[in-house]
Amino acid sequence: MSSEKSRYYEVCKGFNGLDKVLLRDPRGSSAEVYLYGGHVTSWKNDHGEELLFLSSKATFKPPKAIRGGIPICFPQFSCHGNLDQHGFARNRFWAIDDHPPPFPTNNSIKAFVDLILKPSEEEMKIWPHSFEFRLRVALGPGGDLMLTSRIRNTNTDGKPFSFTFAYHTYFSVSDICEVRVEGLETLDYLDNLQKKKRFTEQGDALTFESEVDKMYLSTPTKIAIIDHEKKRTYVLRKDGLPDAVVWNPWDKKAKAMTDFGDNEYKHMVCVEAAAIEKPITLKPGEEWKGRLELSIVSSSYCSGQLDPRRVLQCS
Numbered sequence: 001m002s003s004e005k006s007r008y009y010e011v012c013k014g015f016n017g018l019d020k021v022l023l024r025d026p027r028g029s030s031a032e033v034y035l036y037g038g039h040v041t042s043w044k045n046d047h048g049e050e051l052l053f054l055s056s057k058a059t060f061k062p063p064k065a066i067r068g069g070i071p072i073c074f075p076q077f078s079c080h081g082n083l084d085q086h087g088f089a090r091n092r093f094w095a096i097d098d099h100p101p102p103f104p105t106n107n108s109i110k111a112f113v114d115l116i117l118k119p120s121e122e123e124m125k126i127w128p129h130s131f132e133f134r135l136r137v138a139l140g141p142g143g144d145l146m147l148t149s150r151i152r153n154t155n156t157d158g159k160p161f162s163f164t165f166a167y168h169t170y171f172s173v174s175d176i177c178e179v180r181v182e183g184l185e186t187l188d189y190l191d192n193l194q195k196k197k198r199f200t201e202q203g204d205a206l207t208f209e210s211e212v213d214k215m216y217l218s219t220p221t222k223i224a225i226i227d228h229e230k231k232r233t234y235v236l237r238k239d240g241l242p243d244a245v246v247w248n249p250w251d252k253k254a255k256a257m258t259d260f261g262d263n264e265y266k267h268m269v270c271v272e273a274a275a276i277e278k279p280i281t282l283k284p285g286e287e288w289k290g291r292l293e294l295s296i297v298s299s300s301y302c303s304g305q306l307d308p309r310r311v312l313q314c315s
């Protein structure tokens, strides 16, 4: 690694001796990525405030996925297939990719890491396809967190493969009852709590007063999560990821999860940029790209006074 690069990037030991990469942007923001799962576990702004939720009970013990941060769901989202829930990428060891294929250059991005996952014989038994999954995690100007996945079919038997995918992002919020999600209103969704029945979202914006597990279809490229109490708005921008899952387990499911605190559901919301309804199919040699960009805008909005267009139009 060049000394220039090492100013922004360091590999060190995390929980249970697992390797993690620390990214530091010269302007003060930072992120942590575990090689286990290719899993972003921390994203901090330039004031050192944590923006992602990570459970205090997360185990960091393979083969269990880390509870919180940004698990990668691949090659299967949830139980839409024969694999274990959310596929295997989130509980495999990824490697640092020192020579990734060219990436569009952006000179203002200093802190980034490239990871790669290739199937071992073990994965080939459960999902008989050869692939290269490259993940770039980068901190942009202004502290934005950017994840780019490039998945290539490297099958030599001429066979295509199909997959579903999600960046299962856990956002840290002050109080779930004070949170609104904007950008999904009036859209169709499949409700996981009602056997994936299709509904159309009503109302202005999504608020939370009980368990939510919905998969919104054909969503816009921009979604906002407004935390009134913190006066903070997360803006998600996505590309190649038409669907969006919104999940909060609420009290009963929280208690049933061994790696999640009983009351932690109050302080998180998952809004997951995804490709689920129409699986992605790649022929040998083809590559798919899915990109997520997370940024923060501070908002001085009070409940009831919010003009969603102002949030969604801010750049």
Ligand SMILES: O=P(O)(O)OC[C@H]1O[C@@H](O)[C@H](O)[C@@H](O)[C@@H]1O
Binding pocket: 065, 078, 085, 086, 168, 192, 213, 214, 245, 247, 272
């Ligand atoms: O406990 P897991 O496997 O991490 O999944 C958590 C949740 O992930 C969400 O994406 C799903 O929509 C939920 O149905 C699921 O409960």
